[in-house]
Amino acid sequence: TFKCKMNKSKDILQVTWQKESNNSVENMATYSNNYGHNVLEKFIDRVNITELGLYASAIIIENVRLEDEGCYLCLFNTYPFGSITKKQCLTVYAISEPILKEHTTFVSENRVKCVNLSCSATGKPAPEISWNTVETIQKEPQSQLIKHPNGTETVTINAILSYTFLSKGDVFCRVKHPALQHEQHVSVKTQPSFDITIVISVVLVICLVSALLILYLNWKKKLP
Template sequence: LATFSHRFGQEVNAVYRGKVEFTRAALNSTAIRLRSASWEDESCYICLFHIYPEGSKRRHTCLKVTGEPPVLHDQLSDHLHAFSCSATGKPAPSIHWELPPNAAVENQTETSTNRNPDGTVTSSRSVTLRAPPLWSGGVYCVLNQGTVHISFSLLLTVASSSLIIIIIIISGSWSSHQILASSLFNQT
């Protein structure tokens, strides 16, 4: 993908120009960013350090690509609100809802899954809530990716027939930009 040396500086292979950029370039610690990561980028990468006179040192880092989940809201009536959440990944993401204690659940579906031609799985789940006038509360779609258990919450607040959408990323890497970093001396 890319190389760094004091003599030649930062070099990105022509195929990856515009997609790969250095975020840190030093002889003992280097990091690159992959822009617009796709499923094809999911792999383990080797970081090779040539050190004189010790020779070459190799470290590897693995990239897991996930997608950012959409949450849809549909106001069915003055007080009835339907929310749906879906996510695509490898392995299949699990989805559950975290609802405020005063939420009146009208209907909640089990998580449905569909296998895609590229080997990924799309999971979907929905919930319908009854919200009285001037009701305010948070509805969270929480996603877990396989054994990694990366969780994200999307906060949706319904307040007196108007909808405010706020996206909160709790932790993890549900992003289209990924950072690959390797350090020769500070391995975890």
Template structure:
């Protein structure tokens, strides 16, 4: 009977450590908020010697201690979080809960709570901390569309730096014509996502002045975020086209004149001798013409001589004879 009693006692003492457990759960928090990480030891009356918190993140994937609590309430911050991590538990009640202030995206990861009790030793459990990044929402107008023109991008809604990616949509109830929405997402180096949503329309006169709305949904937002946008379109009249055509014609004619002048100048620079010989030929022709005119004047003077002096003035001899 005594050997059976010993076996029973050994089984009894093995049962107690197996019943000890650490109770916790996953935690989600928005960037900039506070995260409460709960940790509680149950099913034991053993003496608590210390509580240790470890973490591993994307930046540091190995487990490392960052907080140690010793009875009765000696809190020691090590390796990193400093005053952002504080103890909010009660060692008498065997709760080792902590609070992390001003949580950032770098704090996301797995946190391990370790209770060290005597005589059974350490007991631990892991808690996953998820950090949500609130997106920054803006609506950017595209280049103004022209009424009667082709379809194009009317506006772009941007939900930047969200974690996880935000859901973006458009409300276009006030528009009569067809619309199209194109979304794309860009992964940022810090683990956030930027979503761009393009609203495409075929511009009509009835759209001008109407309102569309960008709607963003995200886990970090208590309610969907709505950003309105007032449509502003451009109009083109016939007078505009007429003035445009006239301006194009004037520009074209001016370019032709400039091209002709440039071409002529280039030719003159390339053939200076030819230009000079041409000028000399013109000069010689002018001299020859002047010589011909002088010769013609001399010939005319020979054929039409001036009257002789005897005919114009009678001599005294003849005058006396008459007397």
């Protein structure tokens, strides 16, 4: 919501709202006693004049978008002094949901099974991304920045962790951004390794066979 006021010592004929962007100015809405209020067609779906008057005016912009960032001018058209301008500026923040991916699993040079992780998010301004664990990372995290035409930036940070630590510990990436009241955490969810799954399966089969054998022997003893 943008508001502006003017003292009643001047004779105001009309109030005009304008948007300033890319070194140009375009009219958004006007109000006068003779013609009432008028919102230009380009803004009619998202701009409403919420306070009608020559000495106090207010507009609201609904469903704010990235392109709404800029400065807004409130012009009091007076007689005989001309226009008196008041200026207010809007900064738009945006942040996407973080995306965490698990990439290639491989064995490092020292025969340690590792997982390549990446965490990314897109925002305006660029988000800050980091991992909650540093000492267990096999190689120093690598970050990448991609700038988009709409002013947003995608940040991706990679990390290589040992699978043993990943299976035991809680690993997550942290995202900081002005649009967030608190850090966002995205945890890594890993499945048991193939070797562990085989061991568990073998143990279950052995237990099942042993139980059936005990039942069979007990049943045989009870026979006359």
